[in-house]
Amino acid sequence: MKKKLYILTAAAALSLAACSSNEKTEESKPETEEKAATEQQAETTPTEEVKEETAHQHEEGEPTAETTCSFCDMKVYMKSEDMGQFTAKMVTEEGETLFFDDIGCMLNYERDTEKPAKERFVRDFNGLDWVSVDDAKIMKTEMKTPMNYGYAFFKDEESLNTFTTKHQNAQPATVEDIDQVANERYMKKKQMQEQEGDMQHGEGDHGEMKQEEEMQHEAH
Helix, strand or coil: CHHHHHHHHHHHHHHHHHHHHHHHHHHHHHHHHHHHHHHHHHHHHHHHHHHHHHHHHHHHCCCCCCCECCCCCCECCCCCCCCHHHCEEEECCCCCEEEECCHHHHHHHHHHHCCCCCEEEEECCCCCCEEECCCCEEEECCCCCCCCCCEEEECCHHHHHHHHCCCCCCEEECHHHHHHHHHHHHHHHHHHHHHHCCCCCCCHHHHHCHHHHHHHHHCC
């Protein structure tokens, strides 16, 4: 009889222990899931915020009074300054934003470095907003621009029409038209440098073209 009672008591104890273990497992499971979710959020949220902030900086980033052209090293005009409507900028594959005093310098920078831009922007001539080069409407004008390329850009038909009513001699143009002019300048300067023997060891073509770009800038 005692043996039977002992067996029943032991069985009851084991049953209670099993129930207690199951309860602890069920209680800890939600806590574990909640902790994992919190850790995942902590890992992903900052990255998303950084991406959003970076995209905003690329779109709205502005040159300062000290900013110089990434190609010719001349002054880049702010939008509050005369000639500021001709400033261009690009975003590299690495996410860096570079500024240029004129559209041709941006195209020649890509040519010289052999690194196509991830994004390229120019200013709307009237509103001074940044607009993608691919979306901009382009006009070849007789206006003086920082490097004398003479191109103006517009975000839409309304902005374009506002300009053409006052500049009736302006002609439609394409990015390919600008690139052809920029390439001709680029090749001409390289040939001149080779003929004059001004190639400086270790500086590279980009640095060697600075003097020629300065002369073009001063021609304005």
